[in-house]
Amino acid sequence: MCGIxxxxxxxxxxxxxxxAVERMLAQVRHRGPDETGCYSxxxxxLGTARLCIIDAGGGHQPMLDxxxxxxLAYNGEIYNYVELRHELESHGHRFESRSDTEVLLRAWxxxxxxxxxxxxxxxxxxxxxxxxxxxxxxxDRFGERxxxxxxxxxxxxxxxxLKAFLALDDFEFxxxxxxxxxxxxxxxxxxxxxxxxxxxxxxxxxxxxxxxxPVVRRYYDLPLDRRSEQTDIDAAANETRTRLEASVRLRxxxxxxxGTYLSGGIDSAVxxxxxxxxxxxxxxxxxxxxxxxxxxxxxxxxxMSERLGTRHHRLVVSNAAIAAAFPDALRHAEAPVFRTAxxxxxxxxxxxxxxxxxxxxxxxxxDEVFLxxxxxxxxxxxxxxxxxxxxxxxxxxxxxxxxxxxxxASPLFALFKQFSGGADDPFFxxxxxxxxxxxxxxxxxxxxxxxxxxxxxxxxxxxxDTWPAMARAQWLEFRTLLAGYLLSSQGDRAGMAHxxxxxxxxxxxxxxxxxxxxxxxFLLSPSGEEKRVLRAAFADLLPPEIATRPKLPxxxxxxxxxxxxxxxxxxxxxxERELDAVGIFDTRFASKLVKxxxxxxxxxxxxxxxxxxxxxxxxxxxxxxxxxxxLT
Numbered sequence: 146m147c148g149i150x151x152x153x154x155x156x157x158x159x160x161x162x163x164x165a166v167e168r169m170l171a172q173v174r175h176r177g178p179d180e181t182g183c184y185s186x187x188x189x190x191l192g193t194a195r196l197c198i199i200d201a202g203g204g205h206q207p208m209l210d211x212x213x214x215x216x217l218a219y220n221g222e223i224y225n226y227v228e229l230r231h232e233l234e235s236h237g238h239r240f241e242s243r244s245d246t247e248v249l250l251r252a253w254x255x256x257x258x259x260x261x262x263x264x265x266x267x268x269x270x271x272x273x274x275x276x277x278x279x280x281x282x283x284x285d286r287f288g289e290r291x292x293x294x295x296x297x298x299x300x301x302x303x304x305x306x307l308k309a310f311l312a313l314d315d316f317e318f319x320x321x322x323x324x325x326x327x328x329x330x331x332x333x334x335x336x337x338x339x340x341x342x343x344x345x346x347x348x349x350x351x352x353x354x355x356x357x358x359p360v361v362r363r364y365y366d367l368p369l370d371r372r373s374e375q376t377d378i379d380a381a382a383n384e385t386r387t388r389l390e391a392s393v394r395l396r397x398x399x400x401x402x403x404g405t406y407l408s409g410g411i412d413s414a415v416x417x418x419x420x421x422x423x424x425x426x427x428x429x430x431x432x433x434x435x436x437x438x439x440x441x442x443x444x445x446x447x448x449m450s451e452r453l454g455t456r457h458h459r460l461v462v463s464n465a466a467i468a469a470a471f472p473d474a475l476r477h478a479e480a481p482v483f484r485t486a487x488x489x490x491x492x493x494x495x496x497x498x499x500x501x502x503x504x505x506x507x508x509x510x511x512d513e514v515f516l517x518x519x520x521x522x523x524x525x526x527x528x529x530x531x532x533x534x535x536x537x538x539x540x541x542x543x544x545x546x547x548x549x550x551x552x553x554a555s556p557l558f559a560l561f562k563q564f565s566g567g568a569d570d571p572f573f574x575x576x577x578x579x580x581x582x583x584x585x586x587x588x589x590x591x592x593x594x595x596x597x598x599x600x601x602x603x604x605x606x607x608x609x610d611t612w613p614a615m616a617r618a619q620w621l622e623f624r625t626l627l628a629g630y631l632l633s634s635q636g637d638r639a640g641m642a643h644x645x646x647x648x649x650x651x652x653x654x655x656x657x658x659x660x661x662x663x664x665x666x667f668l669l670s671p672s673g674e675e676k677r678v679l680r681a682a683f684a685d686l687l688p689p690e691i692a693t694r695p696k697l698p699x700x701x702x703x704x705x706x707x708x709x710x711x712x713x714x715x716x717x718x719x720x721e722r723e724l725d726a727v728g729i730f731d732t733r734f735a736s737k738l739v740k741x742x743x744x745x746x747x748x749x750x751x752x753x754x755x756x757x758x759x760x761x762x763x764x765x766x767x768x769x770x771x772x773x774x775x776l777t
Contacts, residue, residue: 146503146646147206147220148176148194149292150309151271153280153301153355155190162190168312170194173305175477176220176641182206184216189273189280191218196644198222198504199400204244210254214276217250220305221268221290222648224395229263258352261364265395265654269347271303279356286365287510287652288336288349288628291637295344296359306638307344307479311773318344318770320763322729323593325481329585329759330596332483332578333629335603337361340481340763341770349628363607365654368661369619370612381667382682384659389682392653393419396506404429404497405506406647407457408699409445411676411683411691412508412517416650418686420506421453430455431497431505433489436463440700445691452688460496462489464702468710472776476769477642478634481762483585483755486701487630490639498643505640509631510651513622514660515676516615516668517696524574524618525669527561536561571601571610574618585756588738590731600625615665703754704742707761714776715743717764718757727767735760 150169152162162185170181170192177194184191184207193206199222207218223229226245229252234240238251245266252260253272258281267289272281282303284292294303295310302310310316321342328334336348347353350365375381393416397403405417407430421428430453432446443459450457467488474491475482497505512518526536540558561577572579579597586592595601600621604610609620632649640647650656660668660678667678674680675696684692707715717723718739724732742749742757749757768774 146176146196146198146222146641147218148173148305148309148641149192149218149220149269149271150304151189151191151218151273151280151302153189153273153303154357155300155302155313165313166190166192169304169309172309172312175644176305178644180205184209184218186275188278189216191216191271191273193218193220196503196646197400198646199226199245199398200243201400203242204246206246208246208250210250214274215250215253216273216275217246217253217270219246219249219268219270220292221266221270221285222646223249223264223266223268224398224648225263225265227398258362258364261352267648267652269305277356279354281352281354282347283352284347284349286350286654287623287632287649289632289637289649289652291633292347293339293344294347294353296355297343299357301355301359306477307339307341307770308476310344311770320727320729320767320771322589322591323596324599325729325763326586326589326592326596327599328481329483329588329756330579330582331600331625331629332582332755333625333633334480335599336624336628337603338599339479340766349624366607367609367620367623368658369609369616369623371662372613372616372664373662375662375664375667378667378678378681381663381678385656385678386682388653388656388659389415389650390419390423392650392656393506394423395653396648396650397423399504401503402426402429402501403504403506403648404431404500404502405455406430406493406508407432407446407449407455408508409442409449409691409694410508410697410699411680411687411694412511412651414449414508414687414691415511415679415683416506416508417449417455418453418683419650421455428453428455429500429502430457431493431500431502432457432459433493434459434461435489435701436461437702440702442697445694448688449691452691458496458500460489460493462492462701464706464709466492467702468706468712471706471712472714472765472769474639474642475762475765476776477638478762479638479766479770480629480634481759481766482630482634483582483758484701485703485706485758486699487635487639489701490635491642494640494643494645497640497645503644504646504648507636507647507649508651509636509647509649510627510657511676511679512696513619513627514651514657515679516619516665517675518622519696519698520574520578520622521615521618521669522673522675523561523577524614525673528568528573528614568614571604571617572597572621573614575621581752582755584752585759588730588735588756588760590729615669703758704749708743714765715761717768718761719743724764727764729763730760
């Protein structure tokens, strides 16, 4: 795993390139503290900060091919590099290292962009063609690894993290208000966007060619509209287990020890159980806990660790710790956030690093692949246009841990009634979420004409707007919350802040493809049992209390840490002068919200809590990036 940076045609001469890239690398050194490297000529400069996982003595970057035509700067892991190496050797390639970096470079020499569909891994890379003076930026299928770029007047700057651009003297950050409105509405930056003007992401499953103008091409489409008529769930469970076993085995390939995150849910339990089966050493597991029992999953974590015989490490995160770490965790997240749950993961990765672990397996992606989220159950209920009695029963079954949502007086009951029917609408599954999140967009003076337009256009471009309701719901989760938050702010950025690489077995393309072909009822039963086939596949490996445990969302305290600690940085939102200085907020509305959320003894509503966190995080990002302040 690495951090990569680069400049192409950024200035008229090449004299400043090495120094500029060194400054950029210093900003992302946490991603790769083991080794740095730089390549430059009069047109390009590429840099890498390397976290050595495979072939520490080889695989130095940036890497040139034997003819010195192509230069590669690469961040990630190609899990099937051993198999690809054998195939490439059959084509006459001879290798000088054991690294997956060299396999990737030679795969491009052999197949060009066709190599991308052969890669089973997580990656973001830059490949420079010295002969044609062209450059390619590419990213993995699901957006597990980040890659940002700014293209302006024939000049390109790119990096694994936005903070690398702070090293460039003539680079200015400013907010893109319509993009912020989209983030506040959908909870995350969209696949190509950021919250900053003129800075883009390489979309998941895509590559961008600069030769010289940028052209974006997709090489992977989500296969979510291919349900079969299969009737044998036992056969489906066997296939699911076989593919996940292969996925975990591939993701254990490493020259360093691999641990796992063990949350207490079925997803991380399955991954950890398979890791124990496939490992020759005692697996080390890590979990986060909270002082407040409402958020803590200690009993389930303990049961699973004892059953599997892992060496378990548990970090209890206090409200004070969340408030104290919030600014630095946000500096790594680099995007507005709607919850604090990324902060405990940031703190957990610090503990993992302190324990000497560089790589962890996680259960991320399972809910999207196997229909684990409540939003899928809600889609099933609402699309059936159920009567009032059925809606009441299903809400109670969906949210047993939220008793205040039960009954006719529940706001959720009213929303279910309001948003039932009309399942042909592309955003049908997410109507209630987008309705609630529209409250946060009122923070902005300029929301644009339609904060959902970009998402609607993206959905249409991939052809997902014509899919069945459940497939559309999956597409929206993959393209918004998964890629933009769970794999980013709460995933890659929280982990790599402390040089910890996360690997996601549920996002193996073979696993996703197989699950996408299963009948919907195999994933989400008519009675509302989520991940039905996954539970069946691993019933013998898991304790009954884990195998049958309903999905509980990972949550952390959102508003209370700030009420309790009253950190100095709250002045960014408590002061109307500070809010005005950001230049994008409706200061009157924002001030009223802050006063209510921070001073009220009553709990903030979910939409108020989310809006407050969007406001606070955006105000702090303004100080960190636009004003280039150091927050202490």
